[in-house]
Amino acid sequence: MAITWSNQYATSVPEIDEHHKTIITQLNTLHDQMKQGKGKQEIISTxxxxxxxxxxxxxxxxxxxQDYRCPVAELNKQQHVEFIQKVVAFGKRFEVEGASPTLTLAIQHExxxxxxxxxxxxxxxLKNCVQ
Ligand SMILES: [Fe+2]
Incomplete structure (x- = not known):
């Protein structure tokens, strides 16, 4: 099931919204490639x-x-580290399991x-900080 970006996710910074759209699209692509049993190299490239x-x-x-001194700046950084760790862990699991149904589902959930x-x-x- 593909997830689409909608206005409810808008941050008031168009550049950031574009980035978010691309990330969501790439996650959908990754999910589809795994579900369709695409080649390992194709999935690794994504x-x-x-x-x-x-x-x-x-x-x-x-x-x-940081520039706009958002109160959540530090928390944002911490959560970003967490996400990158998740993606790296996901890649390691893929090396071992391949496109298993559990791992394919994990894209959505995790x-x-x-x-x-x-x-x-x-x-x-950001809406409250960028003015
Ligand atoms: Fe963020």
Missing amino acids: LEFLTTYTKMHFAAEEKLM LTDWILNHILKIDQQ
């Missing part, structure tokens, strides 16, 4: 892109929160749900 892109996005967002929840609780606080 995981690598997702990791690199997410790190770039997190750095941009952290800078923004990565997509996590990021959406993070956007709603933390990233949206």
Whole structure:
């Protein structure tokens, strides 16, 4: 089931919203590739892109929160570290298990749900800081 970005996830910073859209799209792609039993290399490329892109996005967002002195800046950083750890752990599991049904489902539960929840609780606080 593909998750789509909607206005409820808007942060008031268009650049950040674009990043979030890309991350959600990549997570959907990863899920579909695993479900459809695509080749290992194809899935690894998506995981690598997702990791690199997410790190770039997190750095941009952290800078923004720091520049605008958002009260949640530190918490945001901590949660970003957690997410990257999740993605790395996911990649390791993929090396061992391949596209198992449990791992395919985990994208939804551990990565997509996590990021959406993070956007709603933390990233949206940008609305109060960026003016
Ligand atoms: Fe964030």
